[in-house]
Amino acid sequence: MSKAHTVLVIGGGAAGNAVTVLLRRAGLTVDLVEAEDDWNATAGSGITLQGNALRVLRELGVWDRVKASGFGFGSVGITAPDGTVLHVARDLRTGGDDLPATVGMQRPQLQRILMDAVRAGGARVRLGTTAEILGQDADGVSIRFSDGSEGRYDLVIAADGLGSSARAAIGVADKPEPTGMAIWRVAAPRPTGVVRTDLAYGGPAYIAGYCPTSDTTLYAYVVEANRDRASIPPETYAEEMRRLASAYGGFWPEITAHIIDPAKVNYTWFDRLLVEGSWHRGRVVLIGDAAHCCPPTLAQGAALSLEDAWVLAQLLTSGEAWDDALFRAYYERRMARVRPVVEASVQIGQWQLDGVRDADVPGLMGRTMTMLRELP
Structure with missing residues (x-):
């Protein structure tokens, strides 16, 4: 790269933390702001991480801690309401044969592991802080923070979740739908x-x-x-x-x-969300739930967000210019992967809402998970 780039990451969830770790590892200057004072360290109950999520967590260097903190398993049981086990199916190892098919863990524990990785990587973190996009040009983005300070960055990564204010601020009209x-x-x-x-x-x-x-x-x-x-x-x-x-x-x-x-x-x-057309406007780019979300019927929400971070970091550190072509490549690469997962996740739920008894749920799940074995 011709010069040292500066990046602001808005949002300290899975996607924001992951992209921060990866960009800092490549030597970029990264600031991360998170609106919550506690960095969401106690939020949520549990999370199901399938192999393609574990693959990214290994790339982040936190797999050993995830493995020690969670519970790995390789099958799913289907039961009757009275608890009778009707069928046990083996889960596909979407992260490769050297990783478990699935790890369940307490969501706050995963967040703490990612927080520690961000801090160890040397990013500047500001908690209880929001960021307002004042404007941008071909070279960067001007920001005002909630404490009254201002900054300018070569790139802003909006990882601020389903209700993303950054998404709205750059004119993306898509909103989540129940x-x-x-x-x-x-x-x-x-x-x-x-x-x-x-x-x-x-x-x-x-x-x-x-x-x-x-x-x-x-x-x-x-x-x-x-x-x-x-x-x-x-x-x-x-x-x-x-x-x-x-x-x-x-x-x-x-x-x-x-x-x-x-x-x-x-x-x-x-909710369902899939931002169409592009996931960037100028030097502001969306990742994670700010760009897409789906029902957890395939347990792929966090996995897709982590993959976003991995792919975007690869492109940003490739030596290519940070221009529309690069961000378009990010969108096209991710959309080919995300769209079928969102659509399958929604479809499975819709079949249940409609009372469809002969729906090919196993077939749809199998096709989708097989696709996820490929590298993102």
Whole structure:
């Protein structure tokens, strides 16, 4: 590269942290700003990381910590609502044969691992800080921070999530749209016999499932049709999730007994977003949930965001000019990968909403996951 580039990353989630680590490793000057004071260090219950996500985490140099902190497994069970196991399928190793098919882990633990990697890489981090795009030209972007200071960068990477203010600020009109489903999530102790994800279809919810996240923990979730959030007071979250989960057998009674604290239960709608045309405007480029999101029916949200960071960092450090051609190449490379995952994730949920009983869910999942074995 002809000169030392400066980069501002807006957002300290998985995508923002990953791209920061990779760019710092290449010697670029990187500032990261995160709106939350605690850097989201305690947010969320659990996360399912499939092989293509693990492949990027290995590239970041954090795989050993992820492996030690999470729970690896290689299959998924399909059960009846009463807990009877109907089928066990082997998961495809989308990250290659030298990585587990799947690792479940506590989401805050993954965030702490990525935070530590960002700090170790030497990026300047500013928490409790937002960034406003004042304007840009062919050479860079002018920024005003919420503390009143200003800065100028050769590139701004908007990794500020589903409700991205940077996306709106650069004139991208796409917004997330609800798919019609919602999910209840909670972290709980892991019953001894839970050694993989099990999914129950039917009963009072569309899906009731759980994923081990360590030797002692799991996260459990129940998927239903979305409801008006205003009609569900937060203090009733535990009661509502417990009511749905109590209809399921097998390990569920043991799990349900721990759904007590409403503050530890998370309720969110499923959304769909796929920004079309391009993921950049000038010297501002979108990654992660700011550019795309999908229901977790394929457990690919974080994986796709991590892949975005990996691909963008490869292009930015390739020695090529940071111009429209480079950012267009990023968009085209990622869209070919992201679109089928978003569409498949939405389709699986829609089949359930429509009550389609003969849908080829295994076939669609198999085709999509086979595609993800290829390098992004």
